[in-house]
Amino acid sequence: MDFYGTFHFPCGEATVTLQDISIIWGLTIDGEAVTRIDVSHKVEEWQHICLDLFGFLPSSKHLKGGHLSMIALYDHCMYNLVTDDTSEVDVVKFARCVALMIIGRIMLPDYQEGSARLIFLQLLRDIDNVKSYSWGSAVLAFLYRELCNVSRIEKTTMAGPLYILQVSLTYGHGAGLNVLAPTEGELTLGVPPVDPDAIIPVSPYGAQ
Incomplete structure (x- = not known):
């Protein structure tokens, strides 16, 4: 995927990528599409x-x-x-x-x-x-759709995987993403700082 839409927040322009989804949650980003017929049952x-x-x-x-x-x-x-x-x-x-x-x-x-x-x-x-399903792609597509929908003036609520957006803004993996996490000296909740030299974390960031 060569193009990612960006969204404007009070903190600036930001986006979440497939790489973020894979690293943060460890979800697969290759495979079959997550799509099925919405059947109606009694x-x-x-x-x-x-x-x-x-x-x-x-x-x-x-x-x-x-x-x-x-x-x-x-x-x-x-x-x-x-x-x-x-x-x-x-x-x-x-x-x-x-x-x-x-x-x-x-x-x-x-x-x-x-x-x-x-x-x-x-x-x-x-x-x-x-x-075998590309769950990461489905999560990202759903998030993008909800971010687009909530930009309309008549929208007052938002669904979707908002936690992935929160973690992305905290650790700042996405291209052009502003990091909102406190610095190491400001950590007061016992959250370990992210190792900047680690290419891939031992476990998904979202699981920490």
Whole structure:
């Protein structure tokens, strides 16, 4: 990708790149596109799909317009923790729950706060194939779209992966990006300073 759009903030002109997405979150930026048909199911149908892929039948009050409440996912995970005795099938179902929470809450959150879009279940059905998708490209495209939308005068809210924007502004990986992080002497919250000589961090910056 040779061209990146830039956005004007009070701090100046800035942008987030695919490299930022890869370094900060460790997401893949190569592979199949994250795209699927937005199917419409009745509540009962979504319930049985969740039972098949997650291992539990969510209450109808936790399902709305193709979205599943984060509370339902969180409660299921907390009461069905993975142990040494957990079967491989149940481990996969647990992994799908966690993955959907990460996608719906952090990577690709929309305006339905506190819930995740069940359309992503199409991409999580084959858990071994999840890594073949270009999740980083989807995250960046979603962020760019939301930054463009929020520039309109009638817009008052914004969805999308705002945490990636916050981390990018903090560490300043993007081209022409203003670094807003405090200097080493100003750190007061116990956050370790970034090693300027490190080409790639040991773990994604966003995980620190």
